[in-house]
Amino acid sequence: MTQTFRTASGGRIDRARPLAFSFDGRALTGYAGDTLASALLANGVHLVARSYKYHRPRGILAAGAEEPNALVEIDRGTGRRTPNLRATQVELHDGLVAASQNRWPSLSFDAGAVTGLLAPVLPAGFYYKTFLWPPRAWATVYEPLIRRAAGLGRPPDAPDPDRYANQYAHCDVLVIGAGPAGLAAARAAVECGARVIVCDEQAEFGGTLLAERRARIGGSNAEAWLRETLALLSAAPRTALLARTTAFGVYAQNMAGLVERVTDHLAVPDGSLPRERLWQVRAKQIVIAAGSIERPLVFPDNDRPGIMLADAARTYANRYGVRPGTRAVIAACGDTAYRAALDLRDAGVEIALIVDLRSVAEGELARAARGAGLRVVTGATVLGTQGRLRVRNVAIGLSGGTRERIAADLLCMGGGWTPSIHLYSQARGRPRYDAAIGAFVPGDPVPDQLSAGACRGVFALADVLADGARAGAEAATRAGFRTTAETYAVEDAPAMEASRANERAAISGHAFVDFQNDVTAKDLRLATREGFRSIEHVKRYTTTGMATDQGKTSNVNALGIVAQALDAAPGAVGLTTFRPPYTPVTFGALAGAARCALFDPVRTTPVHAWAEAQGAVFEDVGTWKRARFFPRPGETMDDAVARECRTVRASVGMFDASTLGKIEVVGPDAAEFLDRMYVNNVKSLAPGRCRYGVLLGESGFVVDDGIIARLSRDRFHVTTGTGNAARVLTLMEDYLQTEWPKLRVWLTSTTEQWAVIAVQGPLARQAVAPFVEGADISRAAMPHMSARSCRVCDVPARLFAVSFTGEPGFEINVPADYGLHVWQLVSKRVAELGGVAYGTEAMHVLRAEKGSSSLARKPTARLPSTTSAWIGRSAAGSRTSWASARSAVPLSPPRGARNWSA
Amino acid sequence: MLLIPCPFCGPRPEIEFTYGGEANIARPRDPQVVDDDAWAEFLHTRTNPKGMHAERWRHLHGCGRFFKVCRDTVTDRFVAAASSALDTGA
Numbered sequence: 001m002t003q004t005f006r007t008a009s010g011g012r013i014d015r016a017r018p019l020a021f022s023f024d025g026r027a028l029t030g031y032a033g034d035t036l037a038s039a040l041l042a043n044g045v046h047l048v049a050r051s052y053k054y055h056r057p058r059g060i061l062a063a064g065a066e067e068p069n070a071l072v073e074i075d076r077g078t079g080r081r082t083p084n085l086r087a088t089q090v091e092l093h094d095g096l097v098a099a100s101q102n103r104w105p106s107l108s109f110d111a112g113a114v115t116g117l118l119a120p121v122l123p124a125g126f127y128y129k130t131f132l133w134p135p136r137a138w139a140t141v142y143e144p145l146i147r148r149a150a151g152l153g154r155p156p157d158a159p160d161p162d163r164y165a166n167q168y169a170h171c172d173v174l175v176i177g178a179g180p181a182g183l184a185a186a187r188a189a190v191e192c193g194a195r196v197i198v199c200d201e202q203a204e205f206g207g208t209l210l211a212e213r214r215a216r217i218g219g220s221n222a223e224a225w226l227r228e229t230l231a232l233l234s235a236a237p238r239t240a241l242l243a244r245t246t247a248f249g250v251y252a253q254n255m256a257g258l259v260e261r262v263t264d265h266l267a268v269p270d271g272s273l274p275r276e277r278l279w280q281v282r283a284k285q286i287v288i289a290a291g292s293i294e295r296p297l298v299f300p301d302n303d304r305p306g307i308m309l310a311d312a313a314r315t316y317a318n319r320y321g322v323r324p325g326t327r328a329v330i331a332a333c334g335d336t337a338y339r340a341a342l343d344l345r346d347a348g349v350e351i352a353l354i355v356d357l358r359s360v361a362e363g364e365l366a367r368a369a370r371g372a373g374l375r376v377v378t379g380a381t382v383l384g385t386q387g388r389l390r391v392r393n394v395a396i397g398l399s400g401g402t403r404e405r406i407a408a409d410l411l412c413m414g415g416g417w418t419p420s421i422h423l424y425s426q427a428r429g430r431p432r433y434d435a436a437i438g439a440f441v442p443g444d445p446v447p448d449q450l451s452a453g454a455c456r457g458v459f460a461l462a463d464v465l466a467d468g469a470r471a472g473a474e475a476a477t478r479a480g481f482r483t484t485a486e487t488y489a490v491e492d493a494p495a496m497e498a499s500r501a502n503e504r505a506a507i508s509g510h511a512f513v514d515f516q517n518d519v520t521a522k523d524l525r526l527a528t529r530e531g532f533r534s535i536e537h538v539k540r541y542t543t544t545g546m547a548t549d550q551g552k553t554s555n556v557n558a559l560g561i562v563a564q565a566l567d568a569a570p571g572a573v574g575l576t577t578f579r580p581p582y583t584p585v586t587f588g589a590l591a592g593a594a595r596c597a598l599f600d601p602v603r604t605t606p607v608h609a610w611a612e613a614q615g616a617v618f619e620d621v622g623t624w625k626r627a628r629f630f631p632r633p634g635e636t637m638d639d640a641v642a643r644e645c646r647t648v649r650a651s652v653g654m655f656d657a658s659t660l661g662k663i664e665v666v667g668p669d670a671a672e673f674l675d676r677m678y679v680n681n682v683k684s685l686a687p688g689r690c691r692y693g694v695l696l697g698e699s700g701f702v703v704d705d706g707i708i709a710r711l712s713r714d715r716f717h718v719t720t721g722t723g724n725a726a727r728v729l730t731l732m733e734d735y736l737q738t739e740w741p742k743l744r745v746w747l748t749s750t751t752e753q754w755a756v757i758a759v760q761g762p763l764a765r766q767a768v769a770p771f772v773e774g775a776d777i778s779r780a781a782m783p784h785m786s787a788r789s790c791r792v793c794d795v796p797a798r799l800f801a802v803s804f805t806g807e808p809g810f811e812i813n814v815p816a817d818y819g820l821h822v823w824q825l826v827s828k829r830v831a832e833l834g835g836v837a838y839g840t841e842a843m844h845v846l847r848a849e850k851g852s853s854s855l856a857r858k859p860t861a862r863l864p865s866t867t868s869a870w871i872g873r874s875a876a877g878s879r880t881s882w883a884s885a886r887s888a889v890p891l892s893p894p895r896g897a898r899n900w901s902a
Numbered sequence: 903m904l905l906i907p908c909p910f911c912g913p914r915p916e917i918e919f920t921y922g923g924e925a926n927i928a929r930p931r932d933p934q935v936v937d938d939d940a941w942a943e944f945l946h947t948r949t950n951p952k953g954m955h956a957e958r959w960r961h962l963h964g965c966g967r968f969f970k971v972c973r974d975t976v977t978d979r980f981v982a983a984a985s986s987a988l989d990t991g992a
Contacts, residue, residue, distance in 0.1 A: 252903070252905075252978040253904060253978065253979070255905070280903070282905065282915075447979075698929075698944075698945055699945050730920065730962075733966065734960075734968060737967060737968045738968050739929075
């Protein structure tokens with residue numbers, strides 16, 4: 001047990017449950033309730049990563065989803081290696097195996113760090129400037145080289161053995177984020193009976209309250225309020241509380257995408273559980289309570305291990321019982337950093353100095369810090385840091401111009417707070433720059449959505465709770481419930497003076513803005529000097545705000561620096577677009593069950609198993625598997641196809657035509673309808689007869705062809721090409737519903753209902769005859785192109801005398817469930833007559849030899865002549881005059897029409 | 903995923919529907935007499951607006967009916983729906 005940096009007591013960890021884990025092969029212990037990050041810090045491990053481009057040593061910057069540095073690989077066995085996970089979000093479990101990334105041979109000695117020495121020649125956009133010639137070298141030399149040198153984790157190399165679930169849900173109010181604002185919103189909505197879903201990315205609900213030691217809500221501590229609230233929400237009958245569930249996207253009409261991590265936190269997952277569950281939630285109202293993210297300060301060498309966000313350090317101390325250092329310097333440009341300083345001091349961290357960038361710091365907390373004997377300097381700045389694998393000392397520039405070097409192994413940065421407007425922005429809200437907090441906040445409201453708490457720039461706990469309750473009540477009211485917002489009395493949570501924007505960014509050295517992409521203030525200035533003006537262009541040129549963290553800690557600082565360089569107001573530079581996902585989502589969660597055989601389901605005919613047993617070679621036609629040929633031992637495809645063709649010409653062959661599309665066209669006006677749809681005259685077709693039909697589109701191109709069989713005056717059996725069935729039915733439905741709604745016709749897809757056995761060849765009649773009951777199939781009684789309803793092999797059947805080979809032939813349609821039975825009986829008879837089964841390849845040869853067309857074999861088939869275009873217009877229009885219903889009544893939105901989803 | 907107001911079934915998710923293109927395209931009453939330009943206009947020219955768009959959908963995996971609806975192509979909000987056949991005297 002070497003958790004040297006664990007406090008003696010306190011925190012939400014369970015000290016009775018120690019957990020063993022390993023990091024880069026080193027055995028360590030933590031406690032239940034730890035994240036990987038907090039457990040590493042408890043063991044004094046700050047160096048956890050190498051940076052993307054310069055391979056600089058990096059530590060843990062944050063305590064949540066915004067972590068840009070501490071990306072790790074978690075290995076849970078074959079196929080379960082997950083790269084690029086934020087150590088701050090990985091829950092510790094017994095036996096966890098974690099490893100650092102992007103280093104060789106080891107974290108503390110990384111050969112790639114030599115690129116750091118080359119930094120002066122690797123400025124922004126160096127890829128574009130350096131690796132120009134020869135162009136072909138990009139694919140062969142430069143890209144592989146760059147990819148190896150710079151990078152994130154390794155993708156897993158074995159198939160994913162886990163299962164992923166998918167869940168649709170509906171609710172009145174979806175609350176995203178279970179911090180104080182979200183919980184207050186959920187309470188307000190639940191109390192009036194609304195159906196509520198609350199989700200939070202963390203294992204535990206509570207957000208910032210989980211690290212709150214001082215504030216009192218309604219007379220009791222934050223912990224008690226949290227317990228009471230969670231009990232109340234859990235007891236609500238129509239409420240779902242989803243922990244470990246990230247709302248990664250908000251889409252049109254209040255569809256939210258959530259991903260729930262179900263088993264990753266378990267040492268031994270229950271095999272019956274999916275690894276993750278994708279929730280697609282359709283909410284009447286959404287309350288976004290996503291909180292805010294603290295900003296780093298931009299000064300030279302601000303990226304060493306041991307330099308972290310002030311509130312993250314406070315969270316490690318208060319929530320996890322971890323001292324993130326022994327001696328700290330706090331760099332602040334707002335009041336919250338003083339709160340961090342006081343809590344760190346209480347946790348046993350020596351506070352060497354509080355450096356306030358502001359010239360005046362007289363807020364309640366600043367006074368409290370001074371009162372506690374902490375040394376505070378104002379109007380000062382951080383000039384730089386030293387220390388190879390961990391910060392060792394901090395250079396301070398005092399207001400008088402003097403410099404001071406202070407030994408410290410922890411440097412906390414409180415650069416102000418950036419509201420998390422990601423989801424608001426995804427929902428097409430337009431953010432507004434708030435100069436008071438130096439960041440963007442939601443502007444105009446998005447319909448059916450509300451932002452509450454820190455994500456809209458409301459920071460003091462009393463205000464946050466009130467804002468959450470207001471939003472929850474408002475959302476429930478809009479969803480049709482009657483309610484009023486509850487009020488909460490909050491003490492010991494002082495209002496904070498807003499942090500100033502981080503204006504004095506360093507201009508020299510490695511002053512990092514985007515830690516994940518190794519973008520410095522200098523790179524951003526260079527981009528503006530080179531002529532980039534749009535923030536979107538600067539982003540792409542320098543890569544600031546890209547990769548897995550999407551600039552959570554860097555965007556606002558980058559904007560400030562670009563604005564300064566362009567001599568523009570920070571709000572005027574604009575903001576890059578936020579896109580889903582908020583944090584990376586696994587492909588597994590998105591794919592769900594739709595993979596392997598279920599990714600693109602294969603359709604097989606009732607005869608498939610028989611053909612397989614015969615050794616058929618199959619081909620894909622649309623989504624169908626069709627037997628292409630039936631090779632005998634030693635035969636090539638050409639041999640087999642030639643034999644099959646010869647057999648059909650000489651005696652008889654049978655062919656599985658079950659994949660043909662089939663549409664049952666029924667009704668008093670069925671003949672009239674088909675007459676209008678097809679080029680051919682259908683009304684003149686006598687019952688019991690078939691006709692070849694060509695279907696044209698309005699453009700005159702062939703859409704499909706097939707056989708139209710008239711079974712009785714009002715019933716037709718129409719066949720379509722294999723890949724065309726759905727398209728033809730849709731076309732027919734379109735005309736029937738919209739152009740000729742008065743026609744009494746009903747259309748039914750029967751493709752799957754009929755198995756079709758084609759028997760073709762001079763001996764076809766002989767082959768079929770013994771099985772047919774209820775129809776005379778003699779040549780005289782049943783000539784070519786006729787259709788009979790009868791029984792075949794004692795099964796109800798439709799028998800068509802049709803040929804696609806030029807030989808006499810029949811197509812036997814029987815209910816699909818009897819398809820194999822009939823096929824087997826007929827195939828025995830065919831074999832006795834010296835016949836064989838043939839595949840699609842022989843079918844094409846046979847029909848081509850006889851000059852039969854195959855217009856609809858490919859959906860792209862075209863009749864190129866102008867004649868066909870003429871036929872199209874003629875067929876669809878000339879013989880009837882009908883009102884063009886699709887164009888009859890112009891439709892315009894009614895005045896004052898409301899959104900349909902409301 | 904869009905929530906599409908089927909006038910027969912109510913609002914349903916987009917995966918139940920197929921798109922039917924722009925609505926209110928007037929098919930020439932007598933195709934034989936219009937010239938090729940007019941026919942090409944009918945076949946191919948669409949308004950493609952930024953904003954309110956009258957369009958057709960089919961509730962394929964539901965009632966199977968075609969209907970017209972107005973959708974704002976900027977915000978994806980639907981504001982009206984009607985059956986394609988109900989509003990005709992055909």
